[in-house]
Amino acid sequence: MTGRSRLLPGLRAYTLLYLVFLYLPVLLIPLFSFNDGTVVAFPISGLTLKWYGQLASEDALLRSLGNSFIVAGATAVLSTALGLFAARAYVRNKFRGKQWSEGLVMLPLVTPVIIVASAMLTLFMLIGLRPSLATVILGHTFLTLPFAVAILKSAFEEFDPSLEEAAYDLGETVLGTFRRVTLPIVAPGIVASLLVTFTVSFDEFVLAFFLSGDRPTLPVYIWSQIRFPAKLPNTLALGSLLLGFSVLLLILAEYFRRKTRRGAADAKR
């Protein structure tokens, strides 16, 4: 093996370069959010926190942040609830049309968002549903469902079905088993799904742009700010906060996902 790797010294160098390419834009945002000057250039002219301070007084920003929390929260709950049932069925049950149903539920992952957005807008307007946070929630639930199903499927795959059977044998009802056996074991998976769907919805732009009407979500607000060069430092500061927030949520999600695995292993013992 080592002999072979020595034959490919370029591959390691290429991988390092690629990682620089991946991380450069991501690290650039927080780095320049502390920059005193308004121009993004090396060398950095001085360190400051003033751009962060200015964010707190932007009313439109705070309103859109509130809207985003409502949308992402509702989306997370809805798509995780739908995903929970579906994932359990895909892992535990055999039924006709299972593959077909699974394929359909994963479809939002590979549909161009602009088509989903334009189609939903036309539908909602036709049936008299005015663009609002509710329509964004409906759209985001559609978009995030594949993520919920994928995460929850792996949660169900890791736990032993004989535990549920044992509960039935001991006289527990279907609902009782679900509440007292299934739910506690897959709970970390549920939390992971809530966190990931929340993050995806919180970041989603195109659908929100089409469906939010006069109540912009945070990405729609950011979109309106990106146009103005004078707003650049504030946008960088806001971006850094969001970046930190997303990373925090995902670390949490990963933690809970691993906990499912450990919980499942403990239960088997």
Next chain:
Amino acid sequence: MSDNSRTGVLLAMPATAYVGLLVAAPLGVLVLYSFWTQTYIDIDRSFTWDNYRTAFTDPLVRHLLIRSIWMAGLVTLVTVALAYPIAYFVAFRTRNKTFWLLLITIPFWVSYLLRVFAWKVILGFNGLINSSLLSAGLIEAPLDFLLYNEFAVILTLAHAWAPFAILPIYVSLQKVDRSLLEAATDLGCGRAECFLRVTLPLTIPGIIASSLIIFIPTVGDYVTPALVGGSDGKMVANLIQVYFGAANNWPLGATLSLMSMAAVGVVAVVFVVLLRRAGRVIR
């Protein structure tokens, strides 16, 4: 029907119905709209082929549709070509694979809008590259070929889609039976030949998966062409948005959405067939 399968149908029903409804109903409405006409603020609901006639004869539509597919194809090619060695490296040359996969996927969790914005900041006229080169005295005037063109769009999207390209290829590389490679080496295959005739054909399913995952959303991408594409980099999604927004011609926008979807479908199918055949030929 057994109990097990009845429960399965019952549990899978809400999610399936939800997605099914939100796929079928909006598409149905799009089809309806594409046969209607916009009359200032109202919709004339009498049947007409006019939108399709306009869309097919309008040179701008044809131009943007062809360019979107061409750009999406280029983006797919570049992204997959750049990603393949990384997937290969992680699959064959690393011990702690989970760590490497995590390392590759972390940037993906930063808001897409912000990542595109970051590239704009890097490549822009007053951006990172230009102002740094200027202050270092390496150039006299800002380079203007970095931003607002197809290059910027391809670079940005190659960055945005990186994990989507790496992961499926990585999975298919992991599945390659290592003893096949040993057998090929024992039979006198050189390393390059071994890769071209054993590894590469066996990873075609992974390449197809990553290509489709990248190609399909890219045709309909709105943010990147709007932010870094300039007037030369605009794609069909930007036009669709104009029809649904400022131009207020929803029927034409609906027609364009449907045409894009059909075009994406046709190109994707042709691509899969061609690549499968290519895999058989090189083997």
